[in-house]
Amino acid sequence: MDKELRIIISGGGTGGHIFPAVSIANALRRMRPEAKILFVGAEGRMEMQRVPAAGYKIKGLPIKGFDRRHLLKNVSVLCKLVKSLLMARRIIKDFRPMVAVGVGGYASGATLYECARMGIPCLIQEQNSYAGVTNKLLANRAKKICVAYEGMERFFPADRIIMTGNPVRQNILEEKGTPEEARRAFGLDEGKKTVLIVGGSLGARTMNRSVLEHLDVVKAHPEVQFIWQTGKYYYDSIRQKMSGKELPNLKVMDFIGNMGAAYRAADLVVSRAGASSISEFQLIGKPVILVPSPNVAEDHQRKNAMALVNRGAALYVEDAEAPEKLLDLAIRTVGDDGKLRQLGENVSKMGIKDSADIIAREVLKLINQ
Numbered sequence: 596m597d598k599e600l601r602i603i604i605s606g607g608g609t610g611g612h613i614f615p616a617v618s619i620a621n622a623l624r625r626m627r628p629e630a631k632i633l634f635v636g637a638e639g640r641m642e643m644q645r646v647p648a649a650g651y652k653i654k655g656l657p658i659k660g661f662d663r664r665h666l667l668k669n670v671s672v673l674c675k676l677v678k679s680l681l682m683a684r685r686i687i688k689d690f691r692p693m694v695a696v697g698v699g700g701y702a703s704g705a706t707l708y709e710c711a712r713m714g715i716p717c718l719i720q721e722q723n724s725y726a727g728v729t730n731k732l733l734a735n736r737a738k739k740i741c742v743a744y745e746g747m748e749r750f751f752p753a754d755r756i757i758m759t760g761n762p763v764r765q766n767i768l769e770e771k772g773t774p775e776e777a778r779r780a781f782g783l784d785e786g787k788k789t790v791l792i793v794g795g796s797l798g799a800r801t802m803n804r805s806v807l808e809h810l811d812v813v814k815a816h817p818e819v820q821f822i823w824q825t826g827k828y829y830y831d832s833i834r835q836k837m838s839g840k841e842l843p844n845l846k847v848m849d850f851i852g853n854m855g856a857a858y859r860a861a862d863l864v865v866s867r868a869g870a871s872s873i874s875e876f877q878l879i880g881k882p883v884i885l886v887p888s889p890n891v892a893e894d895h896q897r898k899n900a901m902a903l904v905n906r907g908a909a910l911y912v913e914d915a916e917a918p919e920k921l922l923d924l925a926i927r928t929v930g931d932d933g934k935l936r937q938l939g940e941n942v943s944k945m946g947i948k949d950s951a952d953i954i955a956r957e958v959l960k961l962i963n964q
Contacts, residue, residue, distance in 0.1 A: 599629075599631065600627055600629060600630040600631065600693060600962070601630070601631045601632075601633070601690060601691055601692045601693055602620075602623060602630055602631070602632050602633070602692055602693065602694055602695070602696065602958065603632075603633050603634075603635060603686075603687070603690065603692040603694075603695045603696070603706060603710065604616050604619060604620055604632060604633075604634050604635075604695075604696045604697075604698070605634065605635040605636070605695065605696070605697050605698070605700075605702050605703040605706035605707060606636070606642075606697055606698035606699050606700040606702060606703035606729075607634075607636040607637060607640050607641060607642030607645075607646075607698075607700045607702060607703075608637060608640050608641065608642070608699075608700040608701065608702075609641065609700075610641065610645075610871070611722060611869045611870065611871045611872075612642075612698045612699045612700045612722070613641060613642045613645050613646065613698075614645075614762075614763070614764045614871055615698055615720060615722060615761055615762040615763070615871055615951075616634070616642075616646075616696070616698040617645070617646065617649045617651070617764070618762035618763055618764060618950075618951040619696060619698070619720070619762050619951050619954050619955055619958070620632050620634075620649075620651055621649075621951065622762070622951035622952045622954070622955035623955045623958060623959070625952075625955075626952075626955055626956070626959065627959070631690075632651055632652075633651075633652055633653070633654065633686075633690050633692070634646045634651050634652065634653035634654070635653065635654050635655075635656060635683065635686060635702055635703075635706045636653050636654075636655055636656070636700075636702045637655065637656055637657075637658050637659075637700065637701050637702040638655035638656060638657050638658075639655075640700075640702075642700075642702075643655055654682075654686050655702075656678075656679040656682055656683060656701075656702050656705055656706070657675045657678055657679055657682075658675055658676060658679035658701045658702055658704075658705055659671075659672050659675050659676075659701065676705070679702070679705040680705050680708070680709060682705075683705045683706045683708075683709045684709045684713075686706075687706070687709055687710055687713060687715070692710065692715055693715070693962045694715065694716050694717070694718065694958055694959075694961045694962050695707050695710040695711075695715050695716070695717045695718070696717075696718050696719075696720065696954075696958055697717065697718070697719040697720070697729070697730070697733060697737075698719070698720050698722075699719075699720075699721065699722065699727045699729050699730050700727075700729060701729065703719075703729055703730075703733070704729040704732060704733065707719065707733050707736065707737070708733065708736065711733075711736035711737075716738045716961040716962070717733070717736060717737045717738060718737060718738060718739045718740070718741065718954070718957060718958055718961060719733050719734070719737045719739075719740050719741070720740075720741040720742075720759075720762075720954060721740065721741070721742050721743070721747065721750075721751075722743060722761050722869075722870035722871055722874075723743075723744070723869075723870045723895045723899070724743075724744040724746075724870070724895050724898045724899055724902075725750075725891075725893040725894075725895035725898065726747065726749075726750035726751065730750075730751075731750055731751075734750065734751045734752065734755075735752070737755060738755065738961055739755055739757055739957050739961065740752075740755045740756050740757065741757050741759040741953075741954050741957065742756055742757070742758060742759065743758075743759065743760050743761040743870055743874065743947070743950075744870075744902075745758070757953075757957060758947075759947065759950050759953045759954050759957075760874060760946070760947025760948075760950035760953070761870055761871055761873075761874035761947075761950055762874075762950045762951035762954060763871065763874050763875045763878060763950070763951075764854060764855070764875070766853060766854070766855040766856075767854055767855040767858060767875055767878075767879060768855070768878065768879070769855065770853075770855030770856055770858070770859050772856065772859055773859075774789075774859055774860055774861075774862075776859075777856045777857070777859040777860035778820075778860045780856055780860075781822055781846055781856070781857070781860055782846065783820050783822070783846060783860065784820060784844075787818060787819065787820045787844070788818065788819050788820070788862050788863075788929045788930065789819070789820050789821070789822065789860050789861050789862050789863075789929075790819060790820070790821050790822070790861060790862070790863050790864075790865060790925050790926075790929050791821075791822045791824075791857050791858065791860065791861035791863070791864045791865070792805075792806060792821060792822070792823045792824065792864075792865045792866075792925075793824045793851070793854075793857075793864065793865070793866050793867075793872075794824065794825070794826055794866075794867060799826065799867055799886075799888065800829065801886065801914050801915075801917050801918065802865065802867075802886060802917060802921070803825055803826075803829050803833060804917075804918045805917045805918050805921040805922055806821070806823055806845075806922065807833060807836060807837070808918055809918075809922045810837075810840055810842065810845075812922050812923065812926070813842055813844060813845050813922070814842055814844075816844075816926050817843075817844055818930075819844065819926055819929055819930070820844040820845070820846070821844065821845050821846065822846045822848065822851070822857055822860065822861065823845060823846065823847050823848065824848050824849070824850065824851050824857075825847060825848070825849055826849065826850070827849045827850055830847075830849035833847065834847070854875075858875070858879055858881055861881070862882070862929050862935060863882050863883070863884065863925060863928055863929040863935065864876065864881055864882070864883045864884070865883070865884045865886065865921065865925055866883055866884070866885060866886070867885070867886060867887065867888050867896060868885040868886070868887040868888070868896040868897070868899045868900035869888075869896065869899070870899055873885075873899055873900075873903065874946065874947075874950070876909070876942050877908075877942055877943065877945045877946030877947075878943075878946040878948065879943075880939045880940070880942055880943030880946075881939065881942065882909075882928070882934075882935045882938035882939050882942070883903075883909050883910070883938070883942065884909070884910040884911070884912060884921070884924060884925060884928065885899075885900040885903065885904070885909050885910070885911050885912070886911075886912050886913075886914055886917050886921065887899070887900045887911075887913075887914065888914065889914045889915075902945075903942060903945065906941055906944075906945065907937065907938070907941045908938065908941035908942035908944070908945055909938065909942060910924065910928065910938070912924060
């Protein structure tokens with residue numbers, strides 16, 4: 596009998612799905628160095644670049660999401676779904692996985708559906724407080740469902756749920772440099788208070804506006820410096836608008852590869868309220884101002900944010916109010932050492948450590964069942 600350990604991990608679309616998936620893979624590799632791990636993602640999506648950069652092989656499916664506004668366009672979506680299911684089945688037959696892990700995103704739907712049909716045990720990991728469509732559809736086919744929030748029985752069979760927390764990017768936990776060293780690496784003044792502004796791996800238009808429309812505020816506070824991740828989608832237009840307006844205390848980047856160093860450099864982070872980001876802030880005890888995205892299912896980012904705000908573990912700004920209020924609040928907060936200390940202490944109390952290891956052990960248990 597073939598005893599070689601082979602595991603498929605599928606999902607992606609955004610950093611919120613990809614980075615936890617890589618963390619799970621890294622944990623599996625630490626526990627079983629001989630394991631062969633194959634990722635399956637969606638063609639043209641972020642995972643097709645990020646996963647190979649993390650040292651893993653990935654296969655792409657042509658799968659797309661349904662267009663709820665333009666129903667006629669879904670004819671081609673259905674064709675791509677059928678093709679993706681056939682391709683997923685072929686990938687599974689060739690790779691012969693012993694277990695499959697899904698982290699959400701279109702590709703995981705096709706991949707884990709076919710794995711379950713072929714009798715391969717499946718585990719899904721849901722990052723958010725409101726379950727995604729793909730994971731809800733897969734729930735009855737999964738042997739185990741790993742979650743990070745209480746009350747997920749609303750979406751999943753209670754007897755399959757395991758509270759694990761969210762895995763986070765390994766480099767964030769392993770970052771050992773001092774804040775001063777991290778600031779130097781970003782070309783910043785090592786002695787200045789530093790604010791990191793991130794709208795997620797794809798960027799966030801409102802948060803970009805909050806900076807772009809108030810460059811005068813940045814200029815008026817040279818004692819504070821900013822690392823601003825715009826997202827690749829917005830980067831070129833922002834650079835054009837800023838031509839001739841560059842500021843020495845504003846570092847503009849499209850994407851930050853080493854987020855661990857960026858967090859280390861920052862005294863305060865301004866971020867969306869995605870589940871993975873929140874888990875990172877909890878584990879490293881980083882003070883944060885949360886700006887929940889209004890464009891998410893069931894307003895789950897607001898629910899994520901309020902879980903912290905209600906415990907004094909984060910500050911909160913409405914998306915609609917961010918362009919006018921966010922930058923001033925960030926500058927006031929980063930200058931208040933007592934507030935920073937309070938936020939950091941409270942948020943660090945909420946983290947669940949070793950989530951990736953906990954999930955990896957559950958994956959390995961499925962192989963032996």
